[in-house]
Amino acid sequence: MLIHPWDAPRDDTEWQQWLADHDFGQLAVNGLPGEPPHVQPLHFAYDHERGVVVTHLARPNPLWPALEADPQVVLSVVDDYVYVPGPWQAAQDVPPEHGTPTSFYTAVQLRCRAHVVDDPAEKAALLNRQVDHFQPRGGSARAAAGEAPYSRMLAGIRGLRLEVTDVRAKFKYANHRTDEVRDRIAAGLAARGGPGDARARDHLLRRQRA
Numbered sequence: 001m002l003i004h005p006w007d008a009p010r011d012d013t014e015w016q017q018w019l020a021d022h023d024f025g026q027l028a029v030n031g032l033p034g035e036p037p038h039v040q041p042l043h044f045a046y047d048h049e050r051g052v053v054v055t056h057l058a059r060p061n062p063l064w065p066a067l068e069a070d071p072q073v074v075l076s077v078v079d080d081y082v083y084v085p086g087p088w089q090a091a092q093d094v095p096p097e098h099g100t101p102t103s104f105y106t107a108v109q110l111r112c113r114a115h116v117v118d119d120p121a122e123k124a125a126l127l128n129r130q131v132d133h134f135q136p137r138g139g140s141a142r143a144a145a146g147e148a149p150y151s152r153m154l155a156g157i158r159g160l161r162l163e164v165t166d167v168r169a170k171f172k173y174a175n176h177r178t179d180e181v182r183d184r185i186a187a188g189l190a191a192r193g194g195p196g197d198a199r200a201r202d203h204l205l206r207r208q209r210a
Helices: 012-020 064-069 120-134 151-156 179-192 197-209
Strands: 024-029 038-043 045-047 052-058 072-084 102-117 157-172
Touching (some): 120 151
Antiparallel strands (some): 024 072, 072 102
16 A cells, blocks of 8 residues: 555554544455455454454355465555545646546555464453444343353354554545645535545544644
8 A cells, every 4th residue: 555655644543543433344365376365354353552453254264274374464444435526636726627536535454463263262252352342332142162142153253363563554635735725625525425525524624734
């Protein structure tokens, strides 16, 4: 992923706060020789203080042999994306039709070393951590090895603990444009009011103020 200096996060807090609200991504695993990569959509729970992601997948998932052959993976999360028409981006000294269309988005890529979790008790603990993240008010029984209602289901999954070794983050919201152009883009996003426009506009204005 190309990251221009003006698209880079201000500090680690910026991407960590964003990722705290975005917990669905795609896990990319190198394929076995002669095979393409595996790309698996999944929910996950990320603990930035420990630098660990936890998740799980079904035991029949075809990516396991490739993951065990090469545990170096990338977890990619992309959101708050919109299409920006060319006229919105045109500089003041050129005709609107000469403006360049583009995309705005936030992307965080976590490079990780994957550790497969097969011990029933460890899998139960991992599942409970995920449920605690997604259901902080509870409502579901706790998973426990050898205990109902989920113990028989534990054999059908494998846990994943992803040790984060590197982070690449990008906030692409016209930070290299002039204030006049960014104001025009913000006004266009507000007027269009399409899916994602409000959040993209918030990022643009927040980074403009910074």
